[in-house]
Amino acid sequence: MPCGQPDGGAAPGRYVLGVDVGSTVVKCYVYDRAAAVRGSSCRKVESLYPRPGWVELDPEVLWSQFVGVIKEAVQAAGLHMRQIAGLGISTQRGTFITWHKRTGKPFHNFISWQDLRSAELVNSWNKSLLLKVIHVIFTVLYFLTGNDRYLAPSFLTFSTHQTSMKLSWVFKNIHEAEEAAKKNNCCFGTVDTWLLYRLTKGSVYATDYSNASSTGIFEPFTKCWNPTLCNLLSIPMSVYPPVKDTSFNFGSTDSEIFGVPIPIMAVVADQQSAMFGECCFHPGDVKLTMGTGGFWNVNTGEHLFASRRSLYPLIGWKIGEEVVYLTEGSISDIGTAIKWAQDIELFTNVDETAEMAQSIADSQGVCFIPGLQVSGYDPYLCASFMGLKPSTNRNHLVRAMLESVAFRNKLLYDIIVKKVHIPLRTIRADGGVSNNSFVMQMTSDLINKKIEKPANADMSSLGAAFLAGLASGFWPDKEQLKKLRRIEAVFEPQKDSEEYRPAMDAWLQAMKHSPHW
DSSP, X not given: OOSBOOSSOOOSSOEEEEEEXXXXXXXXXXXXXXXXXXXXXXXXXXXXXXXXXXXXXXXHHHXXXXXXXXXXXXXXXXXXXXXXXXXXXXXXXXXXXXXXXXXXXXXXXXXXXXXXXXXXXXXXXXXXHHHHHHHHHHHHHHHHHOOGGGHHHHTOOOOTTOHHHHHHHHHHHOHHHHHHHHTTOEEEEEHHHHHHHHHTTTSOOOEEHHHHHTSSSEETTTTEEOHHHHHHTTOOGGGOOOEEOSBSOOOBXXXXXXXXXXXXXXXXXXXXXXXXXXXXXXXXXXXXXXXXXXXXXXXXXXXXXXXXXXXXXXXXXXXXXXXXXXXXXXEOOSHHHHHHHHHTTSOSSGGGHHHHHHTSSSXXXXXXXXXXXXXXXXXXXXXXXXXXXXXXXXXXXXXXXXXXXXXHHHHHHHXXXXXXXXOOOOEEEESGGGGOHHHHHHXXXXXXXXXXXXXXXXXXXXXXXXXXXXXXXXXXOHHXXXXXXXXXXXXXXXXXXXXXXXXXHHHHHHHHTOTTO
């Protein structure tokens, strides 16, 4: 189903495609040299919930959706596939699949980054004596050497979001995968790797540095898959793909798929792609994405900051000799919670929510507790409302949900300011929830900073297209990309953050009562 139509008559020429395989939708945009959208298409991603806490994606359905949106977007633009200079692919991170190297047959569905099947394994590891011993050893090493690469393991804790624990679960519970791995016949791949494999009919097996570093199995300091962690979790090293540059000629799609071969010029993880799309190229640039989850990313340039609870280091992108590092903090259940509220008919259209929140002076003491918190980790925590009264109506519930987004943004921003010793420059927001003026204004007030919102909130697609365009020569350099940025709105602080203090204190108190519920 087309999300957009051609923007005027598409003249013959060269165009790039940016595809974003997200947690809720697959989107494809056709961009011209001015980075204007000439055609687009989107399809909903259908998650599967085979057991409580399990979240999967059907690989064949995802493949069909991916191919479908590309064909629809090019058709909507009034173009032919041979007019496409390159394809850039942005993908959700941490979602993975394993398959047989010789047959290409998957051993299981995609296991989503949201999946909780490893919760018992995570709990067992985090309470283990071995992990305590690891903490002591690396604390001593960090004390003796001062080397940052020893800092993260000194307080290593596992979580269900980490690919490592779910991959360990696969080899403990899926016999066929375990047997294939013993014979070096098992391939592991995040969404990007699997799509590359399918697009090239099995001739390309690879990932890029941004996706690899987002798995938690790839060591950003050494830029290698982590053998120590894999030995610890009994994961064979033979399953991992080679790691390539982010903006890179990965080969071309098989001509049978789209009628002509299309050069695949970039694969990139979605948050890093959004960072690139926002042109956050300089140390201190900040990107805030509010979509299914919330992600704060700070460009730390050539400097790799070690994990410091709540924050973790990532490779943003690698282009030739240039490697850009990021520090990331995340908050869960933003768009997910808002979609749930829509499903139970708290509102009809998501565009109504800002108006609903602004129609009342406050939430009347109602607090929304999200499923997962900013700091601390409790995989069993349930989302809840606290402070409900006979006078509570849907406006209060909606406002409480939106306030919880802004409050969590404030908590994470304060951690970043405290832990990341780089002066913060611009803050640029994207993602579906960035279209909510209430959340944007309240976040700006709470952090007392200006926040820019681009004209196009789908920055992951644009970032993938930018990276593909650089690799194909469609755009000459990053300076040219900066000139193509379009800002739709700027949110500047309008209220003193102290005005929110009573509401935030009540919310923090409610959060303290929620763990282990």
